[in-house]
Amino acid sequence: GAGVSQSPSNKVTEKGKDVELRCDPISGHTALYWYRQRLGQGLEFLIYFQGNSAPDKSGLPSDRFSAERTGESVSTLTIQRTQQEDSAVYLCASSLRGQDSYEQYFGPGTRLTVT
Amino acid sequence: AQSVTQLGSHVSVSEGALVLLRCNYSSSVPPYLFWYVQYPNQGLQLLLKYTTGATLVKGINGFEAEFKKSETSFHLTKPSAHMSDAAEYFCAVSALGGGSQGNLIFGKGTKLSVKP
Numbered sequence: 236g237a238g239v240s241q242s243p244s245n246k247v248t249e250k251g252k253d254v255e256l257r258c259d260p261i262s263g264h265t266a267l268y269w270y271r272q273r274l275g276q277g278l279e280f281l282i283y284f285q286g287n288s289a290p291d292k293s294g295l296p297s298d299r300f301s302a303e304r305t306g307e308s309v310s311t312l313t314i315q316r317t318q319q320e321d322s323a324v325y326l327c328a329s330s331l332r333g334q335d336s337y338e339q340y341f342g343p344g345t346r347l348t349v350t
Numbered sequence: 351a352q353s354v355t356q357l358g359s360h361v362s363v364s365e366g367a368l369v370l371l372r373c374n375y376s377s378s379v380p381p382y383l384f385w386y387v388q389y390p391n392q393g394l395q396l397l398l399k400y401t402t403g404a405t406l407v408k409g410i411n412g413f414e415a416e417f418k419k420s421e422t423s424f425h426l427t428k429p430s431a432h433m434s435d436a437a438e439y440f441c442a443v444s445a446l447g448g449g450s451q452g453n454l455i456f457g458k459g460t461k462l463s464v465k466p
Binding site: 238239268270275276277278279280283291294326328338339341342343344 | 359386391392395396399440442453454455
């Protein structure tokens with residue numbers, strides 16, 4: 236079956252513009268995670284969705300970042316008024332259940348460049 | 351709070367040589383530990399994980415890792431490197447451990463190069 240997909244694969248935007256990144260999880264996966272990978276760094280957790288529960292937004296770096304997920308389907312990560320430090324690869328992962336014993340399947344990422 | 355330290359941002363080995371990638375963790379609860387591999391321009395793929403039980407864990411592509419609680423380590427090894435092993439490797443610990451939420455805390459990664 237299809238894996239996790241993300242779009243766009245690359246996005247170049249000007250500082251101050253808003254961007255929207257999309258993630259399509261594996262069908263049937265109830266948990267969805269967003270991570271950010273800056274150059275030379277590991278992945279930073281941003282936000283977690285589990286079914287219809289309130290999302291865990293504890294990793295979002297500022298109020299310019301927000302994310303939505305409708306049910307157990309597509310998720311969008313929105314960055315408002317982008318800054319150069321937002322340049323990174325944004326990775327989405329899904330898992331069957333939102334427990335750490337379950338494998339997280341990662342998408343290929345969206346490379347965001349803010350000029 | 352959990353944290354992960356990977357010693358060595360770059361490791362270079364010859365084809366056929368032992369691969370050893372080091373990972374140390376900090377966790378206030380029994381950890382779940384993971385190794386992921388990232389090939390160029392691809393997403394992360396799970397190599398292996400430790401949750402409970404046997405401390406020596408075998409994964410895909412001939413990799414294995416041993417959980418050593420006394421050393422707070424989870425080093426990744428492979429007896430004989432192949433050219434196809436060249437990639438970046440990430441060690442991760444579960445944020446809360448013990449079957450909880452599941453977002454991962456990652457190390458900064460180790461880039462493995464394999465020389466012919």
